[in-house]
Amino acid sequence: MNKMIEAPESVRPIGLIRKALQLRRTKIGLTVLLVIMAFAIVGPFVAPHTQTEFIDMPNSLDIPGALFGTDYLGQDVWSRFLIGGRSILLLSLGATSLGLAVGISLGLIAALFKGRIDELIMRIFDVILSFPQILLALLLVSMFDASPWLTILSVGLSTTPRVGRVIRGAALSVVERDFVHAAAALGESRFRILFFEVLPNVTGPLLVEANLRFTYSIATIASLAFLGFAPDPTAANWGTMIQENSAVIVVQPWEQCCL
Amino acid sequence: MSSGLRILNLRVNVIESGCDIVDEVNLEIPAGSVLGLVGESGSGKTTVGLAVLGHARRGVEIASGEIFFGETEVLSYDAEKKRLMRGALVSYVPQDPASSLNPALRIGTQLREVLEAHNFGDSTDARTTRIKEMMAEVALPTDDEYLERYPHQLSGGQQQRVVLAMAFACRPSVIVLDEPTTGLDVSTQEHVLRTVRELARVYGVAALYITHDLAVVSELVDEVAVMYAGRIIEQGAVKDIFENPVHPYTRHLVAAAPDIVGDHLIIGLAGRAPSPGKRPIGCVFAARCELASDECRSQFPISVEIGDRHSARCIKIGQLSSNVATPSRLRTNHNIGDVLVNIEGLSAGYLGNLVVRDVSIQIRRGQCSALVGESGSGKTTVARCLGGLHSEWTGKILFEGQEIAKSSSRRPIDQRLGIQYIFQNPYGSLNPRRTVGDSIVRPLEIMGESVSEIGKQLNMVLEQVSLPASYASKYPDQLSGGERQRVAIARALISKPELLICDEVTSALDVLVQASVVDLLSDLQKNLGLAILFITHNLPLVRSFADEVAVMSEGKVVEYGFTEAIIDNPQNKYTRRLISSTPSILRSIK
Numbered sequence: 001m002n003k004m005i006e007a008p009e010s011v012r013p014i015g016l017i018r019k020a021l022q023l024r025r026t027k028i029g030l031t032v033l034l035v036i037m038a039f040a041i042v043g044p045f046v047a048p049h050t051q052t053e054f055i056d057m058p059n060s061l062d063i064p065g066a067l068f069g070t071d072y073l074g075q076d077v078w079s080r081f082l083i084g085g086r087s088i089l090l091l092s093l094g095a096t097s098l099g100l101a102v103g104i105s106l107g108l109i110a111a112l113f114k115g116r117i118d119e120l121i122m123r124i125f126d127v128i129l130s131f132p133q134i135l136l137a138l139l140l141v142s143m144f145d146a147s148p149w150l151t152i153l154s155v156g157l158s159t160t161p162r163v164g165r166v167i168r169g170a171a172l173s174v175v176e177r178d179f180v181h182a183a184a185a186l187g188e189s190r191f192r193i194l195f196f197e198v199l200p201n202v203t204g205p206l207l208v209e210a211n212l213r214f215t216y217s218i219a220t221i222a223s224l225a226f227l228g229f230a231p232d233p234t235a236a237n238w239g240t241m242i243q244e245n246s247a248v249i250v251v252q253p254w255e256q257c258c259l
Numbered sequence: 260m261s262s263g264l265r266i267l268n269l270r271v272n273v274i275e276s277g278c279d280i281v282d283e284v285n286l287e288i289p290a291g292s293v294l295g296l297v298g299e300s301g302s303g304k305t306t307v308g309l310a311v312l313g314h315a316r317r318g319v320e321i322a323s324g325e326i327f328f329g330e331t332e333v334l335s336y337d338a339e340k341k342r343l344m345r346g347a348l349v350s351y352v353p354q355d356p357a358s359s360l361n362p363a364l365r366i367g368t369q370l371r372e373v374l375e376a377h378n379f380g381d382s383t384d385a386r387t388t389r390i391k392e393m394m395a396e397v398a399l400p401t402d403d404e405y406l407e408r409y410p411h412q413l414s415g416g417q418q419q420r421v422v423l424a425m426a427f428a429c430r431p432s433v434i435v436l437d438e439p440t441t442g443l444d445v446s447t448q449e450h451v452l453r454t455v456r457e458l459a460r461v462y463g464v465a466a467l468y469i470t471h472d473l474a475v476v477s478e479l480v481d482e483v484a485v486m487y488a489g490r491i492i493e494q495g496a497v498k499d500i501f502e503n504p505v506h507p508y509t510r511h512l513v514a515a516a517p518d519i520v521g522d523h524l525i526i527g528l529a530g531r532a533p534s535p536g537k538r539p540i541g542c543v544f545a546a547r548c549e550l551a552s553d554e555c556r557s558q559f560p561i562s563v564e565i566g567d568r569h570s571a572r573c574i575k576i577g578q579l580s581s582n583v584a585t586p587s588r589l590r591t592n593h594n595i596g597d598v599l600v601n602i603e604g605l606s607a608g609y610l611g612n613l614v615v616r617d618v619s620i621q622i623r624r625g626q627c628s629a630l631v632g633e634s635g636s637g638k639t640t641v642a643r644c645l646g647g648l649h650s651e652w653t654g655k656i657l658f659e660g661q662e663i664a665k666s667s668s669r670r671p672i673d674q675r676l677g678i679q680y681i682f683q684n685p686y687g688s689l690n691p692r693r694t695v696g697d698s699i700v701r702p703l704e705i706m707g708e709s710v711s712e713i714g715k716q717l718n719m720v721l722e723q724v725s726l727p728a729s730y731a732s733k734y735p736d737q738l739s740g741g742e743r744q745r746v747a748i749a750r751a752l753i754s755k756p757e758l759l760i761c762d763e764v765t766s767a768l769d770v771l772v773q774a775s776v777v778d779l780l781s782d783l784q785k786n787l788g789l790a791i792l793f794i795t796h797n798l799p800l801v802r803s804f805a806d807e808v809a810v811m812s813e814g815k816v817v818e819y820g821f822t823e824a825i826i827d828n829p830q831n832k833y834t835r836r837l838i839s840s841t842p843s844i845l846r847s848i849k
Contacts, residue, residue, distance in 0.1 A: 178688035179698070182750070185646050185667050186702055187675045200692035 040085030047079040051236035071245050084236035088225070091151055092217035098156030099217070100210055103163025108194045110164070111171035122168075125161035133158045134220055138227065146229040155220050159213050166209045170202040262290040262329040264311065264433045264465040269324030271306050271315060278536035280306050280319060281489040285562075288465040288482075290432065293456060295476035295497075296469045297512070298486035299532060299769040304469045307486075308435040310334075311467060312349055313341040328433055347377040349433040350426040354441055356418035360410040366421050367406030370394075373428045393424040396461075397454050416447030420454060427458050434459070437469045444633040444796070449840040452479050471769060473516040474799065474842035477501055482568065485509050488532045488543035490559075495569030501844050506571040507548045515774035517799035519826060519838060520845040525803050527775025529725075531739055542573070550575045596624030599757055599790045600645065600658055607640050607652035615640050615652070616814045622758065627784055627791040629801040629822070632811035633837075641811075642760050642794050646680040659757070676702060679751035683763035685743035689735040695746050696731030702754040720749040724779060741772035748779065752787075759783075762794045777804050798841050802826050810834045 020026045049055055054074040062069070068077040106125075110118040128136065133155075140154035174180065175198060183193050199206075224230070225239025269284040281303035288294045298304050306319070313333060315321050326334050328348055336344060345351070353359045361369060370390045373379075380386040391401040397420040399405065410418055419439055426434055436455060440448040456479055459466045468480055476483055477497055484494040485508065493506040504510045514526045530547040539545065541556035548555070552575075560572045600622040607615040615637040622628045630638040643649035645656060647667025656663050658678065664670045682688035689698050696717055703713045718728050724745040735743055744764060751759055761780065765773040781804060784791055793805055801808050802822060809819040810831065818831040829835045 178682035178684060179690040181648050182680065182682065182688055182747075183701075185648055185675070185678075185680045186705060186754075187668050187670070187672065188701075188705070197690055201690070 036085075037089075039082060040089045043082030044086055047076075047082040049076040049079040051075070051080050051083045052234055053079075071241070080236035080241060081238075084238045084241055087148075087231065087235065087237055088218060088221050088239065091148060091221050091231075092155070092214060094148075094152040095155035095159065095217045095221065096210065096214045098152055099159025099163055099213055100206075102156070103160040104167050104199070104206070106160065107164035107167030108171050108198055111168045112175050112190065112194055112198065118168075121164070125164055128158060128161045129165075131158070133216070134223055137220055137224060138229070141224060141229045146224070146231055148231045151221060151224065151229070151231065155217050155224075158220075159217060163209055163213060166205055167202060170205040171198050174198050174201045262432060262463065262465070263292075264288040264467065265325075265327040266307070266311070267325040267327070269307065269310055269326070270322045271303075271310055272320055272322040273535060274318055274320050276536055279322070279489060279538075280535050281310075281486075284324070284491055286467075286484060286491070286494075288433075288467060290463040290465050291460050292482070293459050293466040293468050293480040295480035295483045296467060296486060297471065297473060297476055297483055299471060299771065301532060301534065302486040303489040304471075304486055305437055306489075308351070308437050308467060308469050311433065311435050312345050312351055314345075343377070346373055346431070347379075347429045348431055349435065350429070350431045352419075352422055352426045352434065352436040352439045354438040356415065356422045356439075357410070359422055360418060362410050365407050365409055366413070367403075370406075370421070370425055370428060373425050377429045379429045389428065393428050396427070396458060397421070397424045398450070399424070414447070415443055416450060419443060419447075419451050423451070423454055423458070427462065427464070430462055431464060433465050433467070435467045435469070438471070439468075440475060441470070441472075445798075445842075446633070446836060446840045448475070449842075452842075455479065472842075473501075473512065473770065474518065474844050474847075477844040477847040478842040485512065488538055489535065490543055490572065492544065492573070493571040495566070495571075498848055499566060499569040501848050505565055505576045506544075506573045507550055507575070508544045509571070511771060513844070515771045516844060517774075517797070517803045518843050518845050519799040519802055519841050520843045522823075523803065525774040525777060525800075527773070527778050528771045529775065531741075596626050596788070596790070598622070599624045600656065600792075602641070602645065603655040603657070605641060605644060605652060605654035605656065607637075607644050607649060609651065614814050615644075617654075618809075618811075618814075618816050620809050620816065620819060622790045622792055623807075624757070624790050625784065625788045626806045627781070627793050627804060629793040629795060629805035629808040630811055631795060631798055631801055631808055631837075633796060635813075636811040637814040638794050638811050639762055642680070642762050642792060645792065646678060646760050647675070648680065672706065676706070676754035677757045678760065679754060679756040679758070680760045681744075681747050681751050681762065681764050684767050685740050685747055685764075686735075686767070688747050689743055691735050693734075694731065695733050695735065695738070698735075699731070699746065699750045699753055702750070706754075716753055720753045723752055723783065724749045739772075740768050741776060744768065744772075744776050745779065748776075748783075752783070756789065758790045758792065760792045760794070763796070764793075765800065766795070766797065773800070780804070798826070798838065799843070810837065 052075065055070060055076050057070065057074055068081070071077050071080065106121050110121040136158045137154040141150060144150055180193060180197055183197050222239035225237045226243045228243065230237045230240045264286070266284055266286040270282045271280045272278065273280060284307055286294065296304050296307060309315060310321050311326060313336060321334060324334065325332050333341070333344060360366070367390065370393065371386055374386045374389060380389055390406065394401045394406070399417060399420055410421070413421065439455070440451050443451065452475065455466065455468070458464065468476070470476055480497060482494065482496055483500045484491045485500070485506065486492070487508050493500065493504065493509045500509065501513060504513050511526070511528045515528065517525050528547060533539065533543060533546070539556065540558070542548070542551070542559055545551040545555045554574060560574045562570045562572050563576055564570050565576065598621050602618060602620050605615060605618045606613055618641055620628065630641060632638045640649060644652045647665070647670055650665035652665065658674055663674055667675055689695070699720065700713045700717050703716060708716070717731055721728050721730060726742065726745055726749070730742070730746070735746070738746065765776055768776060777800065780791060783789055793801070795801060805822050807820065808822045808825050809816045810825065810833070811817065812833045818825055818829065818834045825834065826838060829838055
């Protein structure tokens, strides 16, 4: 009775990335991003001096081989600039990953289980959210020390509620859809339902959120460093460097401009 | 003709590509009569309806054609004149009343807005009088207390009547109704339809009624125009179209429509209508037509007069297609299967509110039992309890003689696989991020089958649901609604179930697709000896498919027995009302 159905004409649109790359705004954005990343990643390998080497008198210009002169201690500004990005980038990468992992898990759990578990997770999030992120991170870092792990932990944890809320919101409508019920009717484990059925359907908001959280983490970690809470206070670090040299901005403006 | 609506050679294009969405549309509706514009989703019905208001959706333009209200051509009006015309000369009743009324405004205020926008009546008092008059005409209370209600305080039917009152408020000469009763229960629908017909007659309004429901059309309208792929392929009086359809597509459409009267088997048709930009030079239906010849493919047929005001665009008029004869349904297998599922005294609720009370039904092997009821009757809740998706219930459910646990995760694997649930909305029941094949084989992966066995089974079930094996690597968004529902059925079949729970599986599908899905289900039922629990609000469909039927109302089963016995000779008052308010083509032609 049933005739074979002919293959449909519709073709799944592929190559979204290729399409995006054709846009001018994508090209500009990507270039800026790549330049900054290149400084942070490749910089340490091409820096002419080490980060703590005293090469000349403090705050002097016109030094052969030192592009932007020396800072308030006589260290090479250019080298410190090249070196100082990496730690911030690595720390914020760690913090964002931690925040995303915990936030996604808790957000999905809250959306699927609802009821008391949802209530509990959300209220804990509210408490964390009621502190400004920098304050919370400062609290932890100043209570203990500014080790890399604690920095990642404190910034990561203060990122968690924001990620969790977005994921929960996006997942709430997904868990009501029938394919989730279908999986439940099959007796799939809740872990599988969360990470294999629901998660792939919230990737849109997730990617946007991951992006935002990464930039905010960079800002927070650089701010912590600016306030003096860097893992190694003598090491080059974009945040620390702004703070250290702000006092000599009149005589050595190059460093500040660089950053 | 002095009044009424005339559409001449309307063509609506996609701006970007210049492809036509609808073309060569010619319609004429005399004042005081209703014309039904029928077609499947995507055929261009709503596009025509909006064009009558001089409106085209974003990215779409009215390319050519003329629309006359009486003697005046309105498509040439400028934007401001069109704005004044809408609501005053022509009005529009959309599908969903809940989203077309502003939830933050009282209904009285909203009615007054229409009158004020078009300066209808000279004073506040005159407008108040008109509002009350309108409310009375749509059979709603006229007191001030009622007018001060918000839309959410009204039922769906009442909301739609308020929208009707708004549409008729300024006494327009043309009204476009776009599926106004879709989503309403049959008894409410009946009332809305009667109101539409009376208002059109009393005020001499030319009404264009857009719908996919043939039975509704047969009860309401004077003439019918059938649309397919953006063209009107047949039009004529109701009686001509339903008793003597000449276009092969119309024949298929009529053959696929289930009817509560009579006993015909519904027949589907494979394939789908060509979308804009992919339409052939010749007849748009040729690809699916069993009569198609080279001549059909070379040129689109012109309209041929068949009788008085009855015309069709087909060159094969008179050549009857053989497979559209509608055979009677043979029912010989009553009660041959043994009892597979026994539901005893099931009561279920949500957070303490009982929505199902003391339901007891049986489902036999190789048979289809239907649960029928209006929305909110508790039929889906019964299905969800049985499927293990809802655990707040009391009573007993026996599956193969064994009591089953409430939640599916507590049930042993053979019970879980033995009861398979197919969901209403094929757009929601497949994970959009997984290929069709991945979705289908998941039950086998849970059972731990080998990869080669899984591949073999996958090909087998795809064949069972008449899909090519290449579909396994497609994603759901590449499939049509009917194909998705087939995939959902394949997913259920792969675990070799004893029972299929079909929860309104066809309500999101067009009538031809619905017929072929029902056809598939009844084949599977016969060939595999499946038991089917068919949940629906569609009584005519039940008649053509189910062996037994349980009618539910307010959480209780009010009548339960063999399908013919109940539909031909209902005992319960509620069942009788439900059956009499269900529109029927056969009943209205006679």
